[in-house]
Amino acid sequence: MSFAASTGAEQRSMIDVHHLAGRIMVYLLAFTAASVMGFPLVWMLICSFKPPAELIMSPPTFLPHEWTLANYRDLFVQTRFMSYFANSLIVASGSTAFSLVIGGLGAYSVSRFNIRATRLFSRFSLIAYMLPEVLLVIPLYFFLVKAGLADTLLALIIANTAFTLPLTIWFMRAYFAAIPVTLEESAMIDGCTRLQALWKVVVPLAVPGLISVGVFAFNSAWNDFLFALVFTSSERNKTLPLGLSTWIGQDYIYSWGMLLAAAVLITLPVLAFYLLVQRKLIAGLAEGGVKGG
Amino acid sequence: MASEPSVRRGDILLAYATLSPAAALLILLAAVPSVFVVMIAFQHIEIGELSGRFVGFQNFLWVLNSREFYAGLWNSFVWVFGSVALEMLIGTALALLLNRAFALRGVARAFVLAPYLIPTVVAVLTWRFMFHDLVGIVNFLLIDSGLTDSPVLWLSDRRYAMLAVIIVGVWKFLPFVVIAILGILQSIPNEQYEAAQIDGASGWQQFWRITLPYILPVFVLTALLRTIWSFNKFDIIFLLTGGGPLNSTTTIPLLIYQKAFDDFDMSRAAAIAVVAFLVMGVLMTFYLLAMKRSEQNQ
Amino acid sequence: MASVHVSNIVKRFGAETIIPGLDLEVRDGEFLVLLGPSGCGKSTLLRMIAGLEVPTSGRIAISGRDVTHMQPKDRDIAMVFQNYALYPHLTIYENIAFPLRVRGMRGAQVDEKVRWAASLVQIENLLDRKPRQTSGGQRQRTALARSLVRDPSVFLLDEPLSNLDAKLRHSAREELRTFQEKVGLTSIYVTHDQVEAMGLGDRIVIMNGGVIRQIGTPEQIYHEPADSFVATFIGSPPMNLVPQGDRQVGFRPENFVPKSQTPAGADVLDVEFRPHRVEFLGSDCLIYGMVGNPFEPAAAVSRIPSTMAFSFERDAAMPFAVETRHVRQFDLKTGLAIGSGAGIDG
Numbered sequence: 001m002s003f004a005a006s007t008g009a010e011q012r013s014m015i016d017v018h019h020l021a022g023r024i025m026v027y028l029l030a031f032t033a034a035s036v037m038g039f040p041l042v043w044m045l046i047c048s049f050k051p052p053a054e055l056i057m058s059p060p061t062f063l064p065h066e067w068t069l070a071n072y073r074d075l076f077v078q079t080r081f082m083s084y085f086a087n088s089l090i091v092a093s094g095s096t097a098f099s100l101v102i103g104g105l106g107a108y109s110v111s112r113f114n115i116r117a118t119r120l121f122s123r124f125s126l127i128a129y130m131l132p133e134v135l136l137v138i139p140l141y142f143f144l145v146k147a148g149l150a151d152t153l154l155a156l157i158i159a160n161t162a163f164t165l166p167l168t169i170w171f172m173r174a175y176f177a178a179i180p181v182t183l184e185e186s187a188m189i190d191g192c193t194r195l196q197a198l199w200k201v202v203v204p205l206a207v208p209g210l211i212s213v214g215v216f217a218f219n220s221a222w223n224d225f226l227f228a229l230v231f232t233s234s235e236r237n238k239t240l241p242l243g244l245s246t247w248i249g250q251d252y253i254y255s256w257g258m259l260l261a262a263a264v265l266i267t268l269p270v271l272a273f274y275l276l277v278q279r280k281l282i283a284g285l286a287e288g289g290v291k292g293g
Numbered sequence: 294m295a296s297e298p299s300v301r302r303g304d305i306l307l308a309y310a311t312l313s314p315a316a317a318l319l320i321l322l323a324a325v326p327s328v329f330v331v332m333i334a335f336q337h338i339e340i341g342e343l344s345g346r347f348v349g350f351q352n353f354l355w356v357l358n359s360r361e362f363y364a365g366l367w368n369s370f371v372w373v374f375g376s377v378a379l380e381m382l383i384g385t386a387l388a389l390l391l392n393r394a395f396a397l398r399g400v401a402r403a404f405v406l407a408p409y410l411i412p413t414v415v416a417v418l419t420w421r422f423m424f425h426d427l428v429g430i431v432n433f434l435l436i437d438s439g440l441t442d443s444p445v446l447w448l449s450d451r452r453y454a455m456l457a458v459i460i461v462g463v464w465k466f467l468p469f470v471v472i473a474i475l476g477i478l479q480s481i482p483n484e485q486y487e488a489a490q491i492d493g494a495s496g497w498q499q500f501w502r503i504t505l506p507y508i509l510p511v512f513v514l515t516a517l518l519r520t521i522w523s524f525n526k527f528d529i530i531f532l533l534t535g536g537g538p539l540n541s542t543t544t545i546p547l548l549i550y551q552k553a554f555d556d557f558d559m560s561r562a563a564a565i566a567v568v569a570f571l572v573m574g575v576l577m578t579f580y581l582l583a584m585k586r587s588e589q590n591q
Numbered sequence: 592m593a594s595v596h597v598s599n600i601v602k603r604f605g606a607e608t609i610i611p612g613l614d615l616e617v618r619d620g621e622f623l624v625l626l627g628p629s630g631c632g633k634s635t636l637l638r639m640i641a642g643l644e645v646p647t648s649g650r651i652a653i654s655g656r657d658v659t660h661m662q663p664k665d666r667d668i669a670m671v672f673q674n675y676a677l678y679p680h681l682t683i684y685e686n687i688a689f690p691l692r693v694r695g696m697r698g699a700q701v702d703e704k705v706r707w708a709a710s711l712v713q714i715e716n717l718l719d720r721k722p723r724q725t726s727g728g729q730r731q732r733t734a735l736a737r738s739l740v741r742d743p744s745v746f747l748l749d750e751p752l753s754n755l756d757a758k759l760r761h762s763a764r765e766e767l768r769t770f771q772e773k774v775g776l777t778s779i780y781v782t783h784d785q786v787e788a789m790g791l792g793d794r795i796v797i798m799n800g801g802v803i804r805q806i807g808t809p810e811q812i813y814h815e816p817a818d819s820f821v822a823t824f825i826g827s828p829p830m831n832l833v834p835q836g837d838r839q840v841g842f843r844p845e846n847f848v849p850k851s852q853t854p855a856g857a858d859v860l861d862v863e864f865r866p867h868r869v870e871f872l873g874s875d876c877l878i879y880g881m882v883g884n885p886f887e888p889a890a891a892v893s894r895i896p897s898t899m900a901f902s903f904e905r906d907a908a909m910p911f912a913v914e915t916r917h918v919r920q921f922d923l924k925t926g927l928a929i930g931s932g933a934g935i936d937g
Contacts, residue, residue, distance in 0.1 A: 044418075135549070
């Protein structure tokens, strides 16, 4: 890249071309990446609008020759989709609520008090997060049977809460730590007890963070498969991932259409939440993921 | 002392009180079961029972002599290193790409991120649909572009099943790597690049001398994390192939599940779990050491 | 009677002893400044008086009540933090109202007091804003109003001016002191800035290493430092300390002038001085150089008004002098002042 022999104008245009080529590459690569990553989902969406007959055509069609909502209708009419959806909603909401309260209190303790107990807890919870789920479901299954909680949604709520706890506490601790202690001290001088200061000052300021954590916890429970698989057995208590999986477990699938429609509907809440808390989620995940969540 | 209040007498009580629900939950659902698994591994439990007689190291000897176990271990290694290597490489490259400013970058990021957020079931369903030998789009594209003549049986041919599984795994989890690397990339102060530019460093040199050393700790940490999580992953493989065809994709977690809930051989399942966990323990110590080192550096 | 008595306070953090044992008395209505370098224990002491830290042993009394183990909220104190600790999620009005609402006050009563406090510091027009919509000076005044609204006995301030820029700091200092005099609140103020301390305090407590070095009015501290630490901590540039035998001789730069400028007939100590460099600071000049006879060669600084004519040849010996009444002496080993009637208690 020698500029020695060029004039000023030539130099500028050489740089421009170089920049332009670079920028084109960037756009090209970005487009490719986004397409490859996003294609399966877009494909899933498009195909959900194809009538069942068209879905099993070989070779497959791209855009639907016939747009239809038949799959969605069939889903609600012919299957227990609504029941699965309701169960998933109960489990996800329940474990989110518990995560926020139990995790929030724990995170407050860990972020404000540096005593041996809190340090031990931090380290231990990190290890807990590394334990393979499949290892723990065996004894948990035993416990639940003995406790009479086998095949209940409550078991799922408790299990999901416990397993997102290390990560939710990790995030919330970072959010609490960002709130200066002087605010609580000021509140205490102004007349609050410690708990009052927590409720009146810290919590309102931590709300944006709490929302992100809540979304994460909801997502985690919404997507859970293993716990549902092991802890529930009756049709009545199936959550969406489990219900869906029993369908696709069959070797020869005729009802792709309904499956795709179900897949779209399951994904919608997830993506909606994501759009809601996009930026904070990325920042939180990056920090939490790197620091051992 | 900047962010911690001094501890008064009543405060200690409050510290314990707020910590105990979380601690109790974790102890009950993580600590106790772990101990329990170890205990089961030393017993022989009949089908349908919840406990049995003590048999010493018998189960462990079985594990170490079992072909199933070594096959599972091998599958786990192929799965883990195959998918993690691809995730780290492609993920880091994408992070570098998405760190530059360009129009609609937010949209691109949203698409790249999406696979991570959707439920595993949906991912599996979609890919199963795409991998279908007759009506799947993947085969259609392969044949249409002339890369192959006949449809590939992605999920039912033992030569390709693991590859299919790795593809889906990489697709689903590389966004995590993108996020982690992107996070650290965005925290590199611009002044470092500006100073390098003034010193006459080329783009490549800047990457090599500024970017790379900066992201290295996070890169290593992320790789370790992904390794540990991939090793433990159950649902994605289970839903895609069930472990087949012919156990060619049966990794350790699936093996444990099969032993425990298909064969109802709880004690052997527990033994496998313990041995596998010890293997993972080595990885975990690396992780904890690396984490301590990176914390000190910060 | 809002006085504060600190008796025999000891503070340990684990194995480290921050404060080995301290007594202090703050008089009703006075503005007392705790001054010292970082880590000297002044903030810790203030926080113990506030109740945010608990002393390892000792006793603290406010207005005669033993508050050593009382919660902050029961001590009838107010505190302004370095970052003002305004509640970001509340309006200025609600910030000021906070202490009242927490105590269960409602409606018109709250409104009356809030507006009264706001008017005292002249922020009535800011009441609807949030803290982030206000300037540093306005935030300080809000913090003052919030402290005032409860009519506390004692007012504690932890370096409240250090976050303001230099220009603002000056006027804020003025406002603060006027405010305190108007209200007559007993105030304890922590700072590491000696200029601030000298300008604000009725009395100054100089601390180092958890120990009180001297208590006195600004004049006492300046002219009669109790030890070499105080002597060099106060005054910019600090007092010249020159070793001589088993002691250190001290004299302030403004008292160290060319011999020709000393008053006729005064009792002076002649000092040979080799000036090296002159700094023109506007109203004064600083002359840096080395002293000689009767001392061993040592660095020293002289301060003369710019109106004083002065010319020199670099490193050439010149006759300088200090009036003996301005000379101080300190023990070389302990640093304590010798003679001159300087003491610890002001």
